[in-house]
Amino acid sequence: MASEIKNGVFVHNWEWFKALSGKLGTKIVETARKIKKLGQDDPRRIIHSLKFGLALTLVSLIYYFEPLYKGFGNSAMYAVLTVIVVFEFSVGATLGRGLNRGLATLVAGALGFGAHYLASLAGEKGEPILLGLFVFLLAGVVTFVRFFPQLKARYDYGLLIFMLTFCLVSISGYREDEILEIAHQRLSTILVGCSTSVFICLFVFPVWAGDDLHNLVASNLEKLGSFLESFGVEYLKISGDSKESNNTFMDDYKSVLNSKQSEECLANFARWEPRHGQFRFRHPWKQYLKIGSLTRQCAYRIEALNGYVNSEIQIPAEFRSKIQEACTNMSLESGKALKELASAIKAMTPPSSVTPHIVKSKDAANNLKSLLRSGFCKEIDLLEVIPAVTVASLLVDVVCCTEKIAESINELASLAHFQSVEPMVEAEKPKLLHQETIPPCFGVNEPHHVITIDQLSPKLP
Numbered sequence: 001m002a003s004e005i006k007n008g009v010f011v012h013n014w015e016w017f018k019a020l021s022g023k024l025g026t027k028i029v030e031t032a033r034k035i036k037k038l039g040q041d042d043p044r045r046i047i048h049s050l051k052f053g054l055a056l057t058l059v060s061l062i063y064y065f066e067p068l069y070k071g072f073g074n075s076a077m078y079a080v081l082t083v084i085v086v087f088e089f090s091v092g093a094t095l096g097r098g099l100n101r102g103l104a105t106l107v108a109g110a111l112g113f114g115a116h117y118l119a120s121l122a123g124e125k126g127e128p129i130l131l132g133l134f135v136f137l138l139a140g141v142v143t144f145v146r147f148f149p150q151l152k153a154r155y156d157y158g159l160l161i162f163m164l165t166f167c168l169v170s171i172s173g174y175r176e177d178e179i180l181e182i183a184h185q186r187l188s189t190i191l192v193g194c195s196t197s198v199f200i201c202l203f204v205f206p207v208w209a210g211d212d213l214h215n216l217v218a219s220n221l222e223k224l225g226s227f228l229e230s231f232g233v234e235y236l237k238i239s240g241d242s243k244e245s246n247n248t249f250m251d252d253y254k255s256v257l258n259s260k261q262s263e264e265c266l267a268n269f270a271r272w273e274p275r276h277g278q279f280r281f282r283h284p285w286k287q288y289l290k291i292g293s294l295t296r297q298c299a300y301r302i303e304a305l306n307g308y309v310n311s312e313i314q315i316p317a318e319f320r321s322k323i324q325e326a327c328t329n330m331s332l333e334s335g336k337a338l339k340e341l342a343s344a345i346k347a348m349t350p351p352s353s354v355t356p357h358i359v360k361s362k363d364a365a366n367n368l369k370s371l372l373r374s375g376f377c378k379e380i381d382l383l384e385v386i387p388a389v390t391v392a393s394l395l396v397d398v399v400c401c402t403e404k405i406a407e408s409i410n411e412l413a414s415l416a417h418f419q420s421v422e423p424m425v426e427a428e429k430p431k432l433l434h435q436e437t438i439p440p441c442f443g444v445n446e447p448h449h450v451i452t453i454d455q456l457s458p459k460l461p
Contacts, residue, residue, distance in 0.1 A: 086194055
């Protein structure tokens with residue numbers, strides 16, 4: 001009986017162990033797939049991880065080499081901490097954090113030392129009172145300044161480090177005698193950490209936030225263009241058409257709706273970056289935010305249009321035939337215009353070829369408006385045509401949005417000095433009447449004569 005109980009317990013535990021092993025194996029496989037996908041989506045993430053490890057290893061050498069450690073002392077740990085908090089994915093983000101931390105530490109250290117000196121003049125009883133007053137005033141002012149949106153976007157990290165450094169220097173100076181030496185060591189190690197992070201991020205496979213913002217804005221326009229090119233045919237397709245349509249394009253535009261935060265972060269980082277590639281110093285990054293805002297406005301209309309795709313509401317055939325051409329032209333031409341604008345941004349050239357598409361889409365919108373004003377649908381039930389009229393109205397709004405986007409991109413081309421590419425046209429050589437060339441009889445490189453038909457024909461007296 002006891003042996004049977006032991007065997008039952010053993011079998012139960014073995015089954016539990018097998019189930020647990022299977023679940024762990026499944027989790028490990030899923031995790032490996034996610035890691036592989038994360039690296040394949042953007043291989044720069046793997047390079048960034050290696051760069052961060054390299055930067056951290058370099059600054060940790062301060063601890064390993066005795067001469068360096070004697071020079072910096074225990075403050076060498078601030079170099080390691082600086083790399084951890086400063087090193088970012090893009091060059092602009094790293095430069096912004098590095099400059100914020102370096103300048104904030106320098107200014108706050110000087111002010112903290114000055115506050116400590118002034119407080120020491122008040123004697124033993126007055127020194128802690130003055131130090132507390134200085135900390136209270138500076139913390140209150142800096143915290144209030146952080147509420148300004150422009151300062152918070154670019155200098156929030158620097159303001160935090162400024163308060164932290166001021167408190168460390170001024171308060172710790174109350175108990176430390178060698179306050180100036182401590183401040184010098186900490187500032188030196190922080191500058192070492194900042195310079196190491198910036199150097200590696202700038203010269204080892206750099207990732208530019210400006211490039212990412214540029215490509216993101218162009219990609220968003222291209223997604224909207226792909227949707228509109230297919231929407232006209234998809235929504236106003238002929239009834240009874242059994243051909244299956246490809247709806248994969250319907251979901252691509254949705255990423256545009258939530259791109260505001262990414263664009264603002266990239267634009268903020270791009271302002272810190274130096275001149276690189278085709279992007280000059282003081283490149284108009286704010287104009288990209290304007291284009292992104294207009295693109296999202298267009299995406300909101302497209303989100304509404306997407307709700308009418310494959311709608312179960314049947315449009316009267318007579319009304320469909322009347323508006324089909326105008327709606328299809330508006331959708332197709334607007335889509336082509338947005339794709340042309342995306343190509344112009346990628347190539348950094350003025351969007352000169354987009355004008356015909358915008359003109360055609362506006363003509364189609366005007367024709368549709370005239371058609372609806374003519375009152376041809378008086379005999380049709382209004383409830384049956386409300387969805388189709390809503391779609392037509394949304395397409396008219398999309399045409400207006402497309403025109404505004406084109407104007408903003410033209411403004412960007414002017415501010416950024418986009419170079420126009422002129423097509424290379426070879427000048428046609430003048431042809432003489434009745435002139436032909438007889439090919440050489442022997443080698444191509446051998447001398448040959450050109451004989452014209454005029455020479456072969458008999459001369460008239």
